Amino acid sequence: MNREILLNMGKAIDLIKESSNIFIASHINPDGDNIGSSLALALALKKINKNIVVLKSDIIPIDFTFLPGINLIKEYDDKLDxxxxxxxxxxxxxxxxxxxxxxxxxxxKTINIDHHISNTNFGDINIVDSKVTATGELIYYFIKQMEIEIDKDIATNIYTAISTDTGSFKYESVSSDTHRIIADLLDIGIDKSDININLYENMSFTRMKLFIKSLTTLETFNNGKIAVIEVTQEMLKETGASLEDSEGIVSFIKKLSTVEAACILKELEKEDIKISLRTKKYLDASYICNKFDGGGHKRAAGCTIYKGIKEAKELIVKSIQEAMKV
Amino acid sequence: MNREILLNMGKAIDLIKESSNIFIASHINPDGDNIGSSLALALALKKINKNIVVLKSDIIPIDFTFLPGINLIKEYDDKLDxxxxxxxxxxxxxxxxxxxxxxxxxxxKTINIDHHISNTNFGDINIVDSKVTATGELIYYFIKQMEIEIDKDIATNIYTAISTDTGSFKYESVSSDTHRIIADLLDIGIDKSDININLYENMSFTRMKLFIKSLTTLETFNNGKIAVIEVTQEMLKETGASLEDSEGIVSFIKKLSTVEAACILKELEKEDIKISLRTKKYLDASYICNKFDGGGHKRAAGCTIYKGIKEAKELIVKSIQEAMKV
Incomplete structure (x- = not known):
């Protein structure tokens, strides 16, 4: 971490010391880094006797309900002040x-802790480091800096934050420091086995059925460089699954050796197709999705096309093909 | 590592110093730990000017052909002496x-380096530690002990050995030391992204087709506690895949939240069914497979049933159900 981030951490700690009622919130469509980081920080600040409210921003995926401190998350209430x-x-x-x-x-007062390169520094104090692989890493350093002991419950949340934001320590952004943090968390005595079963072996039967049904729609283009799958309203009806259950399918087809771009088309309504795009080595996914007013990162992006699913597929495949030519 | 292992490492190093022609070999049905450990040790010993032969024990899965030093692996030749x-x-x-x-x-002279608890100590010198998660960990310590510098090529092989033997650092046996070794390997500057694409996003199209076809045979028993899938000769014909391509399917159905036992039946011939069994939390897979003269570990075991696939399925499911009652 650079000097500026350390300085801002110092200022943030002063602010926390002066404050009694502290609210914590993260982004909509919560993921493991979101929930794990929020609960880790909440549990740590409770240890120094702060009144903590963790605000719910959205439905919490069932995969994360095992996390210690999950009951700290409160429904939104505009009377809260x-x-x-x-x-x-x-x-x-x-x-x-x-x-x-x-x-x-x-x-x-406000503090903004994040690892997105696009962060707009919207807080009174901003602890933003795009070099770390997960916000959970920043929370680890921040709690250490506050000299609050990281116990098993806090460690379980930080492990979850980092593991889920790195595909279990596989992504490009993982550093040797990431692994050293995890080593430290394991030494605290977390039940890694139980955490990993909860995170990665906790699929509902309806989700598995949707997974299988969706995989059977696999189509490839350009000698397998582009792979596309669908999730339609009919499939959801047949399997009893929800759209959220399609999480992970696109990463699965990205496993194909030939694939550079993997794409899933989700039919929200007849002419409202949500697209998630993943790329492997060189294609800029956000550049492609930008053309349809979407956005995201280089290797993961999304957009919506307001056409029927067939036409939407043609349009996105054409866009990927054009990007490949450049 | 305990004192005995360290002492044996010392003896092994003396033996290596005295030897010119050194042969390295691992087990049949090679996996990432097998090949990664072999190549890491071979590359290290070449640095101290030993004549090294790495013996091929079996077909090398295509996933590992990217590993540095892969060309050191030689076909068996009984004239070698x-x-x-x-x-x-x-x-x-x-x-x-x-x-x-x-x-x-x-x-x-012979040296036996391994991490299986069942190791029979068949070497003149035995470096056996069942506490480490992969033989690759022992190789890391061994090379360090020899004071040979771990370069990028050696590190790539050790990373592969450990990552593949731990499901990308998820398994029970992973320790804080495992993560500290990985941190050290990353500091050496390996291309982690490239390694992970080679290991986990390198599936052939025929294998993907077999995966999908096999998943559609998913059956569950005992309220989803048991999940069973098949790979038949007909599916292999239809998809052009080989039996080895069924690797990984059983782990996939183990992801189901309700599952304690996941099982794949592979039809080698009409009345020759190879079974792989994986368990999640409490069932002893090797106990169940022992009943059919098979064996393995607590959470992963296998056996063969010489019956038609339908009857084999009934028999193995019955055996799992009986074990569940105990």
């Missing part, structure tokens, strides 16, 4: 807070 | 060497 300090985690910009944005704006 | 030292890696007993067993028996 007297917010001394509002800490946002893993949010690139203020709009990612969803309905909690109003509470953020009502807070006396 | 003048073996000063034969080092076996990741072999629980001498029969796991397959055809290379004869050469082992002809060697002047």
């Amino acid at each position: 007297d917010i001394d300090l509002f800490i946002t985690l893993d949010c690139g910009d203020i709009n990612r807070l969803g309905q909690n944005k109003i509470l953020f704006e009502n807070a006396k | 003048d073996i000063d030292l034969f080092i076996t890696l990741d072999c629980g007993d001498i029969n796991r060497l397959g055809q290379n067993k004869i050469l082992f028996e002809n060697a002047k």
Whole structure:
């Protein structure tokens, strides 16, 4: 971490010391880094006797309900006020807070802790480091800096944050420091086996059925460089699954050796197709999705095409093919 | 590592110093730990000017052909002799060497390096530690002990050995030391992204087709506690895949939240069904497979049933159900 980040951590710690009622919130469509980081920080601040509210921003995926401290998460309530300090985690910009944005704006002071390169520094204090692989890494250093002991419950949440944001320590952004943090968490005595079963072997039967059904729609283009699958409303009806259950299918088809671009088309409505695009080595996924007013990262992006699923598929495949030519 | 292992490492190093022609071999049905450990040790010993032969024990899965030093692996040749030292890696007993067993028996001296709890200590010197998660960990310590510098090529092989033997650092046996070794390997500057694409995103199209076809045969028993899938000769014909391509399917159905036992039946011939069994939390897979003269570990075991696939399925499911009652 550079000097500026360390300095900002110092300022943030002073602010926390002065504050009694502290609110914590993260982005909509919560993932493991979001929830793990929020609960880790909440549990740590409770240890120094702060009044902590963790705000729910969205439905919590069932995979994360095993996390220690999950009951600290509170439903949104616009009567909530007297917010001394509002800490946002893993949010690139203020709009990612969803309905909690109003509470953020009502807070006396704000801290923004994040690892997105696009972060807009919207807090009074900003602890932003795009070099770390997960916000959970920043939370680890931050709790250490506060000299609060990381116990098993806090460690379980940080492990979850980092593991889920790195595909179990596989992604490009994982560093030797990431592994040293994990080593430290294991020494604290977390039940790694139980955590990993909860995170990676906890698929519902309906989700498995959707997975299989969707895989049978696999189509490839350009000698297998492009792979496309569908999830239609009919499949959801047949399997009893929801659209959220399609999480992970696109990563699965990206496993194909020939694939550079893997793409899933999700039929929200007849002419409302949500697209998730993943790329492997060189294609810029966000560049392709930008053309349809979407966005994201280089290797993972999304957009919506307001056409029937067949036409949407033709359009996105054409766009990928054009990007490949450049 | 305990004192005995360290002492044996010292003795092994003396033996290596005295030897010129050193043969290295691992078990049949090679996996990442097998090949990664073999190549890491071979590359290290070449740096101190030893004549090294890495013996091929079986077909090398295409996933590992990217590994640095892969060309050091030589076809079996019974004219090979003048073996000063034969080092076996990741072999629980001498029969796991397959055809290379004869050469082992002809060697002047032998070293056995392994992490299987069942290891029979069949070498002149035995470096066996069942506490480490992969033989690759032992090779890391061994090379360090020899004071040979771990370069990028050696590190790539050790990373592969450990990552593949731990499901990317998820398994029970992973320790904080495992993560500290990986941190050290990353500091050496390996291309982690490239390695992970080669290991985990390198599936052939025929294998993907077999995967999908096999998944559609998913059946569950005992309220989803038991999940069973099939791979038949007909599916292999239809998809153009081979039996080896079924690797990984059983782990996939183990992801189901309800599953304690996941099982794949592979039809080698009409009345020759190879079974792989994986368990999640409490069932002893090797106990169940022992009943059919098979064996393995607590959470992963296998056996063969010489019946038609339908009858084999009934028999194995019944056996799992009985074990569940105990």
